[in-house]
Amino acid sequence: MKQARHSDSILFKPSNPDYAAQVQQAFDGQPMLATMGVELFHIEPGYCELHLPYRADISQNHGYFHGGAIATLADVSGGFAGWSLLPEGMWIVTVEYKTNIVAPGRGEKLIGRGRVIRAGRSLTTTEIEVLAVEQGEERLCATALQTLMAVEARG
Amino acid sequence: MKQARHSDSILFKPSNPDYAAQVQQAFDGQPMLATMGVELFHIEPGYCELHLPYRADISQNHGYFHGGAIATLADVSGGFAGWSLLPEGMWIVTVEYKTNIVAPGRGEKLIGRGRVIRAGRSLTTTEIEVLAVEQGEERLCATALQTLMAVEARG
């Protein structure tokens, strides 16, 4: 039997009742995500799931998803998980993150799942899993640990 | 409702049926752990829980557990989780890890819980939670993400 994770017992309340619209707006404002083809799949308070369908033009030497696509998906999955808890008028910037690539990004789709494990006034910590979906089967591709900072949105 | 983690669905089989004795021996061979007062609480294939009772001589400026004690506990909780899956005659070394300190190490005890999320031939990846227990209540203190490498034990 698996031991439970403490962080899975932590629940978060959104500051902004329109958190989902707020995240959608932030997502739509990042041209890089459209360039790569990232899709906003699901958002909850402190949680975000993004999908990235395979395209040859975001691949590496073996034809798998490029590491840059995996890392970008990890970063923004965590970032929007944090964004979902922000008061209106605040924005998120990534302070730092670390990602371990545990298997190649092979398959028809990547799924990024970010979850907040600690939400502070200024700093938020998230954990992210990136899964590679090959012929419908999910496999862990990368895991990440991230620090976000809330800043005042600009004009 | 919380989304399940993919990594929690991964199960591990030990290579050595005496994995618990193997980990205990590795634990006993590290004088630093006795110096700090770390206790081996529980071991399973791919999982390790360590405890560290409070002592003033491992504290920092506020009298809480020192960051070095928190990081050491994180490192070895992950390390022994990885060690539990090793074939006999192999050892674990830490390649690298990252830890986020999300709350002060305040209380009567620290608990370190390391779990393997990917076990390769050469490299193993672990995730670790460190909890601070204050008046019996557990709080997330730190989270970590670690890379281990299996090496031949030396005579």
Added chain:
Amino acid sequence: MKQARHSDSILFKPSNPDYAAQVQQAFDGQPMLATMGVELFHIEPGYCELHLPYRADISQNHGYFHGGAIATLADVSGGFAGWSLLPEGMWIVTVEYKTNIVAPGRGEKLIGRGRVIRAGRSLTTTEIEVLAVEQGEERLCATALQTLMAVEARG
């Protein structure tokens, strides 16, 4: 006066005299880099410099370089620095890396500079700086620390 870094005193010899052609070939084999517009600027044994001219379609909410572009540049700058030391027939995969974004990616160009600080038989460690160039002035944008693994190239 600044204290010297120990790692700057370490010198590396390439295993393959044609290391530059080997890196160029690896670079050309990654469609993601062409999609983003990354340019291979300079390669030496254990060192790689990449450039990334600004384009609106790789930007974020403020119109600056997206964090995913910054991280991708960091990852591949370190990766090709490691690749330059590989024997023929070996390839590099990224095991993990961490990046701190210390300033926005604002300006007309990003420069990524990766340098090997330890080259082992299996694992290589690199450090990377990403600079943002605004009206000709360079500013530190991100710093990263990376683990690479050498693997057999596949037919």
Added chain:
Amino acid sequence: MKQARHSDSILFKPSNPDYAAQVQQAFDGQPMLATMGVELFHIEPGYCELHLPYRADISQNHGYFHGGAIATLADVSGGFAGWSLLPEGMWIVTVEYKTNIVAPGRGEKLIGRGRVIRAGRSLTTTEIEVLAVEQGEERLCATALQTLMAVEARG
């Protein structure tokens, strides 16, 4: 010829003219450092060098410095480098750090050298090298990348 690092061109001015006394006081207030035997060797604005003489009771299975000792030295070398730039009445806490152990901690002494690469109002980023000194010869043992946060000191 080695390429210069951009971060080595950044100079820092201390906020507190008595920064050295301020760091010494913070150092003296951490019992864990005395327990391990860490020595404050040198402090400059944005730079800190600590020494740790070998003792068997901080070793691991091979009799080398334990990874916990290496990580603690890395953490505090960076921490005090950041502390040297603080205004009076502020304290430093470690938000997160990552360390790569590139060689065993073998020898008679460890040296930790932390340097600030970016000092913000709230967050400070540091890079750290840990050297192992064996029969007088220095070798890179670990490298780290750290985020610090300035907080109000408590009465």
